[in-house]
Amino acid sequence: MSTASGRSGLVHAEPLIIERSAPGRVGCALPPPLGDSEQALRDIPESYLRSTPPDLPEVDELTVVRHFTRLSVWNHGIDTGMYPLGSCTMKHNPRINERLCRLDGFASLHPYAPADLCQGALQLIWELQGYLAEISGFACTTLQPAAGAQGELTGVKMIRAFHKARGNPRKKVLVPDTAHGTNPATSSLSGYQAVEVKSGPEGVLLPDAVRAAVDEDVAAIMVTNPNTLGLFEEHIREIAEIVHAAGGLVYCDGANLNSMMGVARPGDMGIDVMQFNLHKTFSTPHGGGGPGSGPVGASAELEPFLPLPVVKEKGGRFELDFDRPQSIGRIKSFYGNFAVMVRAYTYIREMGAAGLKRASEMAVLNANYVRARLEGCYFLPYTRRSMHEVVFSDKHLEEHGVSTMDVAKRLLDFGFHPPTVYFPLVVHGALMIEPTESESPETLDAFVESMKAISEEAARDPELLKSAPRRTVVGRLDEVQAAREPVLTWRQTRE
Numbered sequence: 370m371s372t373a374s375g376r377s378g379l380v381h382a383e384p385l386i387i388e389r390s391a392p393g394r395v396g397c398a399l400p401p402p403l404g405d406s407e408q409a410l411r412d413i414p415e416s417y418l419r420s421t422p423p424d425l426p427e428v429d430e431l432t433v434v435r436h437f438t439r440l441s442v443w444n445h446g447i448d449t450g451m452y453p454l455g456s457c458t459m460k461h462n463p464r465i466n467e468r469l470c471r472l473d474g475f476a477s478l479h480p481y482a483p484a485d486l487c488q489g490a491l492q493l494i495w496e497l498q499g500y501l502a503e504i505s506g507f508a509c510t511t512l513q514p515a516a517g518a519q520g521e522l523t524g525v526k527m528i529r530a531f532h533k534a535r536g537n538p539r540k541k542v543l544v545p546d547t548a549h550g551t552n553p554a555t556s557s558l559s560g561y562q563a564v565e566v567k568s569g570p571e572g573v574l575l576p577d578a579v580r581a582a583v584d585e586d587v588a589a590i591m592v593t594n595p596n597t598l599g600l601f602e603e604h605i606r607e608i609a610e611i612v613h614a615a616g617g618l619v620y621c622d623g624a625n626l627n628s629m630m631g632v633a634r635p636g637d638m639g640i641d642v643m644q645f646n647l648h649k650t651f652s653t654p655h656g657g658g659g660p661g662s663g664p665v666g667a668s669a670e671l672e673p674f675l676p677l678p679v680v681k682e683k684g685g686r687f688e689l690d691f692d693r694p695q696s697i698g699r700i701k702s703f704y705g706n707f708a709v710m711v712r713a714y715t716y717i718r719e720m721g722a723a724g725l726k727r728a729s730e731m732a733v734l735n736a737n738y739v740r741a742r743l744e745g746c747y748f749l750p751y752t753r754r755s756m757h758e759v760v761f762s763d764k765h766l767e768e769h770g771v772s773t774m775d776v777a778k779r780l781l782d783f784g785f786h787p788p789t790v791y792f793p794l795v796v797h798g799a800l801m802i803e804p805t806e807s808e809s810p811e812t813l814d815a816f817v818e819s820m821k822a823i824s825e826e827a828a829r830d831p832e833l834l835k836s837a838p839r840r841t842v843v844g845r846l847d848e849v850q851a852a853r854e855p856v857l858t859w860r861q862t863r864e
């Protein structure tokens with residue numbers, strides 16, 4: 370039947386034939402005749418029709434299900450075990466978030482639906498903007514950016530628009546040496562030169578270093594607070610004053626907000642603009658597990674430059690405001706990653722103010738517990754109290770010819786995801802541990818005991834660590850080769 374058109378090369382599925390006049394079938398709901406699609410195919414000129422079938426893998430559904438189920442148990446996720454990946458805040462993702470973001474009224478909403486037909490979604494966006502403003506102390510927020518890095522880009526573009534509007538474009542952005550790589554990248558992408566500022570011996574930025582670096586060409590400083598060493602930048606107020614006095618602005622990388630929700634507000638520290646990482650602080654799956662969301666909070670002075678459109682409330686109705694001549698424009702299609710917003714909204718409503726504060730307190734307590742129990746066993750280069758994460762160096766490991774990577778790989782044999790390694794760059798062979806508030810004391814103890822056992826193995830049998838992991842499905846990869854020659858097609862993986 371499929372070749373009834375006489376074109377032997379035409380490839381499509383065999384149509385289902387049911388005789389309309391079949392006895393006993395009269396009155397039944399029959400599938401619609403295929404005539405129309407048949408006709409459409411006949412309308413395609415011969416020269417456009419392919420002569421061979423597409424070379425797609427021929428697999429049945431059960432094989433596909435088994436393939437992905439098998440792969441899913443090879444992977445380590447927060448649902449399988451502790452995931453102390455520093456800077457990433459791999460906290461528990463409550464299941465109620467997933468249920469609510471799948472509600473039909475949210476999940477099936479058409480992105481072009483007029484404001485009249487999506488009042489509920491707009492209200493949720495508007496309320497979440499308000500909650501984030503309250504948590505952070507900023508005058509306005511936008512939920513549009515799709516990730517932390519895009520939030521940074523949004524914030525620095527707003528800073529650029531601010532200086533431009535004053536007829537003083539400026540050239541440089543100051544970035545501390547402890548910064549996440551996205552900070553200098555954001556500065557460059559926004560057309561600024563990133564200038565590194567060294568942290569002091571205690572791991573925090575000193576006002577004198579900022580004073581020495583700041584001049585009339587500095588558009589902003591990008592500070593992460595707490596910084597990537599897990600330390601609170603205690604001079605932030607003074608630093609903000611120095612930069613403001615020179616006409617610059619203060620950007621805060623807010624990826625580490627999990628350490629101070631309900632305790633302190635970046636907006637009260639002299640900061641002008643900051644991104645939130647909803648997929649970290651506000652419990653959304655991430656890290657290959659789904660899209661993120663990087664809202665931006667800003668001072669009233671920066672409000673005119675927010676990306677388009679802005680969700681507004683007027684007399685109980687919610688609408689999209691496009692009439693913003695100074696806006697930096699659209700940063701992401703439609704409203705951003707809406708399902709992530711529903712999850713974050715659910716999380717905030719479920720936790721309440723007291724719950725968010727408690728989450729931060731527990732995150733800080735857990736990090737300091739792990740730190741206290743591992744100190745001495747692993748070398749702690751900065752001894753000030755930690756916020757939500759703690760960074761060790763490889764000093765004690767090097768004595769045995771063992772690397773940070775060897776420890777990370779060996780941890781997999783104990784059933785734990787490794788910490789972040791070799792970041793921040795200011796710590797040699799860094800091991801950056803962020804337990805988050807989600808882990809029980811029993812799990813923290815099991816993690817600590819494993820880390821201690823590995824440190825003993827390093828002294829006794831360094832070869833054991835170098836050949837790790839031994840209990841995982843895939844052994845140690847040649848990461849350079851894997852990055853340079855990735856195997857991404859189904860054909861090759863079958864070999």
Ligand SMILES: *Cc1c(COP(=O)(O)O)cnc(C)c1O
Nearest residue numbers: 456516517518549551622624661
């Ligand atoms: C995660 C992180 C970022 C980048 O956020 P993405 O959502 O991954 O783009 C930036 N800065 C810090 C300190 C981070 O931890």
